Amino acid sequence: MAAKESIKLIANNKKAYHDYFIDETFEAGIALAGTEVKSLRLGQCSIKESFISIDKGEVYILKMHINPYEKGNIFNKDPLRTRKLLLHKAEINKLLGKAKEKGYTIVPLRVYFKDSLVKVEIGLARGKKLYDKRESIAKKDQQRDVERQFKQSFK
DSSP states (O other): OOOOOOEEEEEEOHHHHHHEEEEEEEEEEEOOOHHHHHHHHTTOEEOSSOEEEEETTEEEEESOEEOOOTTOGGGOOOTTOOEEEEOOHHHHHHHHHHHHSTTEEEEEEEEEEETTEEEEEEEEEEEOOHHHHHHHHHHHHHHHHHHHHHHHHTO
16 A cells, blocks of 8 residues: 655746756755755745756755755754755766766756655756747747636636
8 A cells, every 4th residue: 555645845946947848857865954954844945046966976956045944053054055966876877978968957846845855856958949938938828828718718
């Protein structure tokens, strides 16, 4: 009997979906200090400017901002410190191989609690050109108009 896992979203990177085509996603754990987890429980996190780097076979997230926990005093860490992501070696090798290809990058997509663990969803992404972004915006506008018309037809 499998228990249903609960997921609570902490931070979402909408800009990544606008700027990149996401080809593949991976779920990674993250190494945090105690006060950082408490701050995340309050939803105080931003991943808009953050990015992923691979160094010596280990994956790190840089510039991820976690506000200092207000009751943490001396135990608080630097809000922008580099944090290690926890992935299997095969996943790291796959990411490393793809990231070396031209046009691919690794971006954080969202941070969330899965049961009681903090997870980061990272995506293997290709950059969009300006005309691709315009096309995406046009599709969203068209979809919004269709939904609006559909909603009005039932009134």
